[in-house]
Amino acid sequence: MRIDTINAVVTGGASGLGLATATRLIEGGATVTLIDLPNSDGAEQASRLGAAATFVAADVTDGAAVEAAFADAQTRGPVRAVVHCAGRGKPMRILDKAGKATDLDPFESVIGLNVIGTFNVLRFAAQAMASNEELDGDRGAVVLTASVAAYEGQIGQINYAASKAAVVGMTLPAARDLATVGIRVNTIAPGVFATPLLLNARDDIREALAAAVPHPKRLGDPTEFAALAEHMISNGMINGETVRLDGAIRMGPR
Helix, strand or coil: CCCCCCEEEEECCCCHHHHHHHHHHHHCCCEEEEEECCCCCHHHHHHHHCCCEEEEECCCCCHHHHHHHHHHHHCCCCEEEEEECCCCCCCECCECCCCCECCCHHHHHHHHHHHHHHHHHHHHHHHHHCCCCCECCECEEEEEECCHHHCCCCCCEHHHHHHHHHHHHHHHHHHHHHHHHCEEEEEEEECCECCHHHHCCCHHHHHHHHHCCCCCCCCECHHHHHHHHHHHHHCCCCCCCEEEECCCCCCCCC
16 A cells, blocks of 8 residues: 555654654655644644644543544545554562562553553554545555564563563454455564653663664664554555564563
8 A cells, every 4th residue: 555645543643653653654645643642742743743744632542532533533534554553561570579469450551551452443443444445455554563572571571561462462363354344454563662761761771772682783763663664554465464673682581
């Protein structure tokens, strides 16, 4: 599917991977609706990106809000592409220092955002795309975001690893399900990237993470994620795939 002239949606579009993706799609000739939280920088970033960008505030865990955001995006044309970047982690252990079972909230909240939020975006993206006329053989293309933690979750990441493994697990069944209406679904599993979370970390933490990447020995740039997302949208034969984007890193236990 060609990028120029399509109408796209990017969640988590106010910063990091989402903002880089929205920027790339707009540079390629698309119009983009950025979806992010009401207290994000979404409105400012949409204004900076120009007339091709619009911001809609929504929490992806709220199904009604996601549905309304897609309805808003459809006022600017058929939604052809969706890149879902909204998500986060929250460190937790199974037992606390006293050997007691840890509180359930960090698990529930991360699963809620990364799993329920992903499914909300997927289902309402599919609803918006299913009635489209075909364009280059597709009615739409969806790109989800997992993580290498889906495969090598570290100590303190049990909630995050479980949530991202769920996104990987959704990918092929979703692609097979939505093949009947001409919608492709793929996922990117990034490694360590220079997103706001890591950029705000201590220098020694960033340097250690970069040194752990076999090649290139650096943090990934969000523009590299955006380039792969754009390719997944434009290459009609890529479907049902999860692609690691990680410089060959394999995370250790800590």
